[in-house]
Amino acid sequence: EDQVTQSPEALRLQEGESSSLNCSYTVSGLRGLFWYRQDPGKGPEFLFTLYSAGEEKEKERLKATLTKKESFLHITAPKPEDSATYLCAVRGNSGNTPLVFGKGTRLSVIA
Amino acid sequence: DVKVTQSSRYLVKRTGEKVFLECVQDMDHENMFWYRQDPGLGLRLIYFSYDVKMKEKGDIPEGYSVSREKKERFSLILESASTNQTSMYLCASSLEAGYIQYFGAGTRLSVL
Numbered sequence: 001e002d003q004v005t006q007s008p009e010a011l012r013l014q015e016g017e018s019s020s021l022n023c024s025y026t027v028s029g030l031r032g033l034f035w036y037r038q039d040p041g042k043g044p045e046f047l048f049t050l051y052s053a054g055e056e057k058e059k060e061r062l063k064a065t066l067t068k069k070e071s072f073l074h075i076t077a078p079k080p081e082d083s084a085t086y087l088c089a090v091r092g093n094s095g096n097t098p099l100v101f102g103k104g105t106r107l108s109v110i111a
Numbered sequence: 112d113v114k115v116t117q118s119s120r121y122l123v124k125r126t127g128e129k130v131f132l133e134c135v136q137d138m139d140h141e142n143m144f145w146y147r148q149d150p151g152l153g154l155r156l157i158y159f160s161y162d163v164k165m166k167e168k169g170d171i172p173e174g175y176s177v178s179r180e181k182k183e184r185f186s187l188i189l190e191s192a193s194t195n196q197t198s199m200y201l202c203a204s205s206l207e208a209g210y211i212q213y214f215g216a217g218t219r220l221s222v223l
Contacts, residue, residue, distance in 0.1 A: 031209060043115075043201050043214030044154075087154070091209035098144060098169070099212060103153035 002027040002092045004102035012108045013078055021073040021086055021105045029093030033071050035064050036087040038104070044087055078109045113138045117202050117215035124222050130189040132218050134202030142205045143185035144212060145169075145177065147198040154201070160185055192222045 003026045013019055025033065032051055036044035048057040050066040057064045061082060063074045073086055085106045089099040118133035136143065144159040146169075156169030158177040166177050174196060178186040185204075189196055199219050203212040 034211060036214075041217070041219070043203075043217050046211055046213065049211060089212075097209060098142075098156060098159055099209060101154045103151070 002090060002094070002100040004088055004090055004100055006086075006088055006102035006105050008105060009103070010106040010108070012110065013075075015079055015109055015111050016077045018074070018076045018078070020075070021107070023071040023073070023088030023102055024069060025071070025088075025090045027090050027092040027100075030068075030090060031093055032091040033066055034089040034091070034099060035071070035073055036089065038085045038087060040084075047086075075107070078107075080109045080111050083107055083109045113140075113204070113213040115202055115204055115213050115215040117200075117218050119218050120216060122218060122220045124189075124192050124220065126193060126222060128189075128192050128222075130192050130220070130222075132187040132189075132200055132202075132220070134185045134187070134204075134215055135183055136185075136204040136213070137183065138204065138206075138213070139182065140204040140206055140213075141182075142207060142210075143179065144203040144205075145175075145185065145187045146201045146203065147171070147196075148201055148217075149198050157187065194222050196220065197222045 005024045007022045035047040038044040048064045053068045085104040087104045089101040115136045145157045146154045160179045176188045202215045205212045
């Protein structure tokens with residue numbers, strides 16, 4: 001069974017204090033790993049897809065990386081507007097099955 | 112841009128009522144999904160549909176049913192609402208089941 005574990009559950013940073021969020025996964029043949037951002041009271045918003053180990057994607061202060069067992073979302077010099085819950089999801093090799101989501105990391109950036 | 116529209120942002124219903132949550136997508140996607148999201152439990156898949164009139168149970172289908180009469184519309188039905196169905200409900204659509212999912216804004220349902 002495909003599984004996704006995100007850590008930490010919550011992270012509090014000072015503005016400008018860089019850090020990383022972790023997404024560990026167990027999947028039978030990774031066909032894609034997805035990062036989403038979710039603001040309070042809203043639906044998740046797609047950020048990145050990674051397909052193979054060594055791949056990296058960047059968007060503003062965010063960079064996602066992928067290894068064979070985990071993905072990191074690096075946040076460089078965060079601002080208060082980066083505060084949100086970040087969700088990770090994977091697609092395995094098991095036919096026409098939906099994404100499997102982690103429970104998310106709740107990030108707070110304090111000015 | 113993909114647009115997934117959920118008919119209500121907030122709903123308040125009474126125990127025992129029949130509740131309909133509607134979702135419409137405008138990108139001709141084959142797959143549509145219903146999730147509920149609760150603090151500490153993350154996103155949990157209720158039902159999904161990979162074609163018109165087709166449906167598949169997710170992880171927590173009990174107490175729910177769905178309807179997909181047209182490709183763009185996917186409805187979640189609570190046959191007899193209960194207090195433990197108070198939650199945030201999220202609809203999503205995707206080109207393929209295991210591909211990027213695009214979410215609606217969510218419906219916060221309170222059952223009293």
